Structure formats: C-alpha cells, structure tokens
Amino acid sequence: xxxxxIKRGTSSKSAYNLRPNFDRTHERHxxxxxxxxxxxxxxxxxxLFSGRGYNIxxxxxxxxxxxxxxxxxxxxxxxxxxxxxxxxxxxxxIVSVYDVHDLTVEGPSVERELALFKVEGDGEKRxxxxxxxxxxxxxxxxxxxxxxxxxxVGSSEKIDAFADLMRPLGLSEMVRTGVAALARG
Amino acid sequence: xxxxxxxxxxxxxxxxxxxxxxxxxxPGGAVLPIYDEIFQQNDIRHFxxxxxxxxxxxxxxxxxxxxxxxxxxxxxxxxxxxxxTGLTDALMDSIPIVVxxxxxxxxxxxxxxxxxxxxxxxxxxxxxxxxxxxxxxKLSSTLHEAFHVATSGRPGPVLIDIPKDVQFAxxxxxxxxALKSHYQPKVKGDIDAITSLVELIETAxxxxxxxxxxxxxxxxxxxxxxRELVGATGFPITSTLMGLGSYPASxxxxxxxxxxxxxxxxxxxxxxxxxxxxxGARFDDRITGRLDAFSPGSAKAHIDIDPxxxxxxxxxxxxxxxxxxxxxxxLLKVWKSRGRKTDASAIKDWWSQINExxxxxxxxxxxxxxTIKPQHALERLEALTKDHDRYITTEVxxxxxxxxxxxxxxxxxxxxxxxxxxxxxxxxPASVGVQVAHPDxxxxxxxxxxxxxxxxxxxxTAVQYRxxxxxxxxxxxxxxxxxxxxELLHGERYSxxxxxxxxxxxxxxxxxxxxxxxxxxxxxxxxxxMEMINYDGPVLFDCLVEKHENCFPMIPSGKAHNxxxxxxxxxxxxxxxxxSVLV
Numbered sequence: 168x169x170x171x172x173i174k175r176g177t178s179s180k181s182a183y184n185l186r187p188n189f190d191r192t193h194e195r196h197x198x199x200x201x202x203x204x205x206x207x208x209x210x211x212x213x214x215l216f217s218g219r220g221y222n223i224x225x226x227x228x229x230x231x232x233x234x235x236x237x238x239x240x241x242x243x244x245x246x247x248x249x250x251x252x253x254x255x256x257x258x259x260x261i262v263s264v265y266d267v268h269d270l271t272v273e274g275p276s277v278e279r280e281l282a283l284f285k286v287e288g289d290g291e292k293r294x295x296x297x298x299x300x301x302x303x304x305x306x307x308x309x310x311x312x313x314x315x316x317x318x319x320v321g322s323s324e325k326i327d328a329f330a331d332l333m334r335p336l337g338l339s340e341m342v343r344t345g346v347a348a349l350a351r352g
Numbered sequence: 353x354x355x356x357x358x359x360x361x362x363x364x365x366x367x368x369x370x371x372x373x374x375x376x377x378x379p380g381g382a383v384l385p386i387y388d389e390i391f392q393q394n395d396i397r398h399f400x401x402x403x404x405x406x407x408x409x410x411x412x413x414x415x416x417x418x419x420x421x422x423x424x425x426x427x428x429x430x431x432x433x434x435x436x437t438g439l440t441d442a443l444m445d446s447i448p449i450v451v452x453x454x455x456x457x458x459x460x461x462x463x464x465x466x467x468x469x470x471x472x473x474x475x476x477x478x479x480x481x482x483x484x485x486x487x488x489x490k491l492s493s494t495l496h497e498a499f500h501v502a503t504s505g506r507p508g509p510v511l512i513d514i515p516k517d518v519q520f521a522x523x524x525x526x527x528x529x530a531l532k533s534h535y536q537p538k539v540k541g542d543i544d545a546i547t548s549l550v551e552l553i554e555t556a557x558x559x560x561x562x563x564x565x566x567x568x569x570x571x572x573x574x575x576x577x578x579r580e581l582v583g584a585t586g587f588p589i590t591s592t593l594m595g596l597g598s599y600p601a602s603x604x605x606x607x608x609x610x611x612x613x614x615x616x617x618x619x620x621x622x623x624x625x626x627x628x629x630x631x632g633a634r635f636d637d638r639i640t641g642r643l644d645a646f647s648p649g650s651a652k653a654h655i656d657i658d659p660x661x662x663x664x665x666x667x668x669x670x671x672x673x674x675x676x677x678x679x680x681x682x683l684l685k686v687w688k689s690r691g692r693k694t695d696a697s698a699i700k701d702w703w704s705q706i707n708e709x710x711x712x713x714x715x716x717x718x719x720x721x722x723t724i725k726p727q728h729a730l731e732r733l734e735a736l737t738k739d740h741d742r743y744i745t746t747e748v749x750x751x752x753x754x755x756x757x758x759x760x761x762x763x764x765x766x767x768x769x770x771x772x773x774x775x776x777x778x779x780x781p782a783s784v785g786v787q788v789a790h791p792d793x794x795x796x797x798x799x800x801x802x803x804x805x806x807x808x809x810x811x812x813t814a815v816q817y818r819x820x821x822x823x824x825x826x827x828x829x830x831x832x833x834x835x836x837x838x839e840l841l842h843g844e845r846y847s848x849x850x851x852x853x854x855x856x857x858x859x860x861x862x863x864x865x866x867x868x869x870x871x872x873x874x875x876x877x878x879x880x881x882m883e884m885i886n887y888d889g890p891v892l893f894d895c896l897v898e899k900h901e902n903c904f905p906m907i908p909s910g911k912a913h914n915x916x917x918x919x920x921x922x923x924x925x926x927x928x929x930x931x932s933v934l935v
Contacts (some may be wrong), residue, residue: 203534207476207484208471210473210476211476214476218477218593249667251665252663253660253664256658256659256660256662257660259659259660260505260506260658260659260660261481261577262480262501262535265534305653318828343640343764
C-alpha cells in the first residue's frame with residue numbers, strides 16, 4: 168500500500184457514497200427502502216436478511232403511494248460498517264427495490280414507534296399505572312374494571328422505558344409496530 | 353397496435369420478438385398449451401432434454417457460448433424443482449437465462465394440487481428475479497421485462513411461473529418496444545474514479561490485471577478493449593477460472609490462471625503486486641486464500657457492475673461501478689489523453705521477477721510410460737484440438753482444474769465451466785447447449801467419470817439431435833478432488849470417494865446409439881483422440897488415467913498466495929485446524 172502513497176480507505180475523488188471502513192464495531196442503522204408494491208417483495212427483502220445472515224431489529228411495511236404502487240419498508244438493522252454497506256448494496260440490487268436510504272447517515276431523521284400495553288391490576292397499582300401513563304403522554308384506548316390498554320407513541324427507547332415501568336404494575340400483554348422513520352426537513 | 357391472443361401464444365410470440373430461436377425443455381401437464389403452440393410453428397427450435405436440470409445447464413452453455421440469453425421451458429412441480437440447481441448455478445456465475453415454468457391454474461394455487469409447488473417461493477433466492485403471472489394481460493410485458501432483467505446489469509437467471517388457466521385465457525399482447533422498466537442499472541463508471549486509477553497506472557511499479565467473468569459477460573468489445581489496454585501498458589494479466597479467454601493464453605502478458613489451483617507465478621504476482629486492477633472479478637474465496645494475507649502491499653481497484661461486489665470481502669481503494677466495456681473505454685481514453693504513461697523500467701524489473709517465478713515450472717508433473725497421466729491427456733487434447741473451432745465445457749473436480757491449467761483459450765465464450773456453485777453434472781448438458789448454438793464446432797466436455805454420471809441421461813438428447821459432442825472422460829475411478837482433500841486433511845481415510853460399479857462406457861455409448869472409445873495405454877492416446885475428433889457424432893471417450901494423481905499447484909485452505917504447494921513432497925500436515933473447517 169505504502170508504495171503508491173494513497174491513503175487506505177479513501178479514494179479522494181470517488182463519487183460513491185461508500186464507507187469502506189473495516190471497523191469491527193457494531194452500529195445500529197435505520198434504512199428506508201422504497202419498493203414496488205407487488206406480491207413477494209417483502210419475502211425478497213426478508214429472504215435477503217435471513218439468507219445472508221444479517222440482523223433485523225425491527226421492520227415495518229405499508230403502501231405509501233397507491234397510484235405509484237410503492238411501499239415503504241423501514242428496517243432497523245445492526246452490523247459492522249462493512250456489513251451495513253453490504254446490506255444497502257444487496258437491497259439496492261433487488262429488482263423490485265427502487266431506492267435505499269440510510270437514515271442514520273444521511274442527516275437527521277425522526278423515528279417513531281407505536282405500542283399498545285395491556286396492564287392488569289387494582290388499587291394503588293392501577294392508579295400508579297395511570298399516573299405514569301400520563302407522564303409518558305400515553306392514551307388510554309380501552310379500559311375495563313381491572314385492565315387498562317395504553318397507546319404510547321415515541322422512540323423505541325421511550326417504549327422500552329414505559330414497558331420497564333409497567334412490568335411490576337401488571338403488564339400482561341404488549342405489541343409494538345416497529346420503527347417508522349423519516350428524514351428531517 | 354395491441355393484439356389479442358391466448359397466453360400460450362403470447363409466450364411463443366414474445367420469444368420470437370426477443371430473438372429467441374432455441375428453447376431447451378421438457379413438457380408436462382401444466383405447460384401443455386405452450387407446447388401445443390410450439391408444435392404449430394417453425395421459428396423456434398425446441399430441444400427435448402432428459403431431465404430439467406439438463407435443460408438449464410444446456411441453456412447456460414448456449415448463453416455462455418453466444419452471449420445471448422438461454423431459454424428453458426419446464427412444467428410445474430417437479431419440473432420447476434429440478435431446475436433449481438441450474439438456476440443457482442447460473443446465479444452464481446452470472447449467466448443470463450430465462451426459465452418458463454408451468455403452474456397449476458390460479459384457482460387451484462394453494463390447494464396442494466397435483467404437481468403444485470411454490471415455484472416463485474422456492475426459486476426466489478436462486479434467481480435474479482422471478483414472477484408469478486396471474487393475468488394474461490400482464491403476461492407479454494412480464495416476458496419482455498424478464499429478458500430485460502436477465503440481460504441488463506449483472507446478468508442472471510430469471511423465472512416466470514405461468515398458471516395453466518393464464519395460458520388458455522386470451523389477453524392483449526404488447527410488443528417489446530412498449531416495455532417501460534424501472535430496472536436500469538448504471539453502466540458508465542465514475543470518471544473521477546477512473547482518473548484516480550489512471551494516476552495509479554502511471555506510477556505503479558508492480559501492477560497486475562486480475563480479470564474475471566465480468567469481462568466475458570460485458571461482450572466481445574470488452575475483451576478487445578482489455579487486450580488493447582494490456583498490450584499498451586505492458587502489465588501482466590491473470591484471470592479467474594470464469595474469465596479464461598478474455599485475454600488470449602498465447603498473449604505475451606499472460607501469466608496464467610490464479611487462485612487455489614492457479615499458477616505459481618500468477619499467485620505470487622498477486623501477492624507481491626503494488627497495484628491490483630480487478631476487472632469484472634469478485635474476490636471469490638478460491639482466489640483470495642487467507643484474507644488477512646491477501647496481497648498485503650497493494651492498492652486495489654475494482655471494476656464491477658454490481659455495487660454489492662465492492663468491499664464485500666476485500667477492501668478496495670478505488671471502486672468503479674460500471675460495465676467493464678464502458679469503463680475500459682473511458683479508462684483507455686483518459687490514459688491516452690494523459691500521455692500513455694507507465695513506469696516502464698519498473699515494469700521491466702517486475703517482469704524479470706515474474707519470469708523468475710515462471711522458472712519453477714509449476715505445471716510440471718512426473719510423466720509415465722505405463723499409465724496415462726491426466727495432465728498428459730489434456731496436453732495431448734490441447735495439441736490435437738487447438739487449431740479447431742473449439743469449445744470446451746467441464747464438469748467439476750480435478751479434471752476441471754487440469755483443463756483450466758493445460759488448455760489454452762484464445763477467445764472469450766469458448767470455455768464453459770461451473771465456477772461459483774461447482775455443479776458436478778454441469779458439463780455434459782452444457783456441451784449439448786453449446787453444440788446446439790455452434791453446430792459445426794468441435795465441442796468437448798472435459799469430465800471426470802463421477803461428475804459425468806450425474807447427468808448421463810443427456811446422452812439421449814445428444815443422440816436424438818445428432819449433436820456431435822465429445823465427452824472426454826478422465827476416468828480415475830475416484831472422486832478425485834474429494835480423494836485429494838481426504839489425503840491432505842483426513843489422514844488418507846478415503847471415505848466414499850471411489851466410483852464403484854462403473855459402467856462399461858463403450859457399451860453404454862453403444863446402448864444409446866453413439867460411439868464409445870476406451871484408451872488406457874499412453875501410446876494409443878493420440879490415435880484415440882484423433883478418432884474421437886474425426887467421428888461425426890457424439891463420442892464417449894473413456895480415458896483411463898492414473899488413479900491417485902493430485903492436482904497441483906494448490907493453495908491449501910487457510911493459507912496465503914505465497915504458501916502454495918507445488919507437489920507431493922510438500923503435502924504432509926500443511927493444513928492446520930483453522931484451514932480444515934474451510935471448504
């Protein structure tokens with residue numbers, strides 16, 4: 168390498184947004200994948216992750232453009248920088264994938280997740296659950312004499328924190344949508 | 353002007369409009385309407401194979417030897433599942449093929465109907481893309497899109513699953529010109545990146561071109577540009593198994609194939625170079641050996657049409673994403689406009705180093721008067737056939753590596769072998785496909801007896817269509833490469849690596865109505881090969897060779913390029929525990 172005096176890992180004039188960094192640290196990235204809304208497209212994306220041994224931490228998918236038959240998949244994944252670059256390149260070559268954006272590196276973005284929590288209890292625990300829900304700006308979307316169902320919207324960390332608090336107060340069931348994310352601005 | 357026709361007719365019409373004249377296939381219940389249309393026309397020739405795997409490999413041979421997509425037509429269920437090995441093979445080696453499968457009618461899908469399989473589900477990971485067409489109106493555009501996807505960007509296999517009711521129903525046919533595809537891979541390389549590479553070419557002292565199948569996939573123009581670039585710079589060039597022929601073996605800058613069974617001089621040049629220019633290759637593990645010791649002192653440039661090939665296993669300094677032909681054209685233009693500079697005196701020293709390595713004569717082997725050495729058989733085959741209009745296919749194993757080492761390829765598209773997947777049973781059906789595409793050429797499948805038996809049923813196809821393919825079987829009554837690894841890795845315990853109960857190949861040939869030749873004496877070899885060449889028809893050539901010959905040179909698993917084994921004396925205990933888990 169030294170003989171040609173070019174710095175490892177950079178090609179000064181390269182136009183490609185590659186991060187050719189063989190760092191071993193694991194990073195968490197949120198990818199937005201725009202795909203043709205056609206049968207099997209989700210299986211292609213998921214099959215890529217399972218077939219090549221990549222991680223999926225969360226995945227959401229829905230049609231976003233009915234006219235243009237386009238769906239948007241938000242996938243949260245983790246890996247070394249090299250693996251993250253591979254994941255993006257591999258996603259990009261699926262024929263029904265139109266575009267791949269790495270929201271983690273392409274500037275600031277907002278991430279939100281929605282979760283529903285069913286909490287069972289009575290007496291002071293029931294009151295405490297309601298009080299904490301208020302702190303978290305959770306909505307009560309259903310209640311019975313011995314359960315509340317809360318709806319929480321926020322970052323994954325906020326939802327984790329709310330779940331931790333509800334557990335001793337009688338959390339019996341929960342469901343979360345996975346991350347939806349958009350670039351800011 | 354849209355035209356109404358049945359789905360089955362659309363298939364045939366779309367094939368014609370795509371310029372297809374040859375289809376390899378096998379009929380069955382779910383494709384009968386398409387076969388009925390094929391029966392009623394003469395523009396497309398259909399070749400009936402004896403097994404669907406053979407159809408796909410034949411289409412691969414056709415595609416690899418012509419540059420055109422190969423087309424396969426098979427039925428639902430077992431027809432489709434039998435095609436899976438061929439699809440995977442074509443995906444690994446980037447061969448453009450279009451496979452049409454029948455499917456049970458749409459209203460029966462999901463009911464576990466007779467010969468129903470989830471074909472698009474099964475083939476999703478082994479195709480570049482696939483489609484299940486549920487409406488006849490969408491069939492023609494899907495067929496055109498399939499050809500576009502198979503042949504654009506990095507080529508690969510595609511599959512269209514067509515339910516039987518869609519074949520019977522009528523719909524609007526649209527012509528290929530009406531196709532609007534989202535799929536438009538980038539073919540032009542970034543000019544700044546190309547300029548960065550030119551700067552390195554101008555100053556490199558120990559450069560090497562490392563070329564692969566991408567040069568051949570890019571088309572004959574890419575091979576021409578490569579030859580011009582290599583000639584003008586004077587740099588040495590090596591190639592992967594898949595890239596043989598893009599630069600001529602007789603060319604003065606050729607240092608031979610690299611990799612696990614590549615030439616000593618090619619691997620050492622890769623290890624010691626200061627500039628590696630990878631053109632259409634993918635740093636496969638057969639090439640790199642131990643990754644952390646792979647060419648430690650070089651700057652690396654990588655030209656590839658597939659962005660996912662960049663930095664997949666080897667970090668490169670200059671990635672250039674684009675089609676080889678387009679990039680080489682721009683590269684030559686930039687290099688010429690900057691004054692065609694190289695460090696000529698350093699290149700001269702580099703060549704004297706390479707010529708020193710060549711003196712090792714790594715392909716030398718111990719000759720024998722008593723038995724036919726496989727290397728000798730291939731040297732004689734080369735000598736007696738190189739002046740012919742010749743195409744070579746191979747099966748997988750020792751014979752494949754020897755063929756790559758001892759045969760010389762002067763042009764692209766002349767060498768068809770299963771590189772990525774390593775599919776035993778590839779070579780015979782592939783030779784059938786090549787012969788179909790080149791009826792007057794000499795088509796030879798260099799085989800081992802074990803691989804050859806895996807798709808021997810295609811002898812029926814060869815005889816039926818009078819395809820004069822020559823099956824050059826190096827018969828050592830062993831699964832030679834398995835046996836070699838057992839010798840090196842598993843204490844010479846030869847677990848299930850011999851060929852028991854082999855047929856009499858001469859009688860087998862005669863039973864199918866073709867010619868069999870058996871030879872075991874080195875003195876008879878030339879005459880036997882000439883008899884094979886001169887026979888007008890398929891020949892099964894049973895060449896009994898030395899049984900325990902090992903294939904050298906060899907980079908053992910887990911070792912680096914500069915740790916090659918050159919011969920038997922060096923083989924004991926060379927693979928450590930870390931290497932033995934590698935394949």
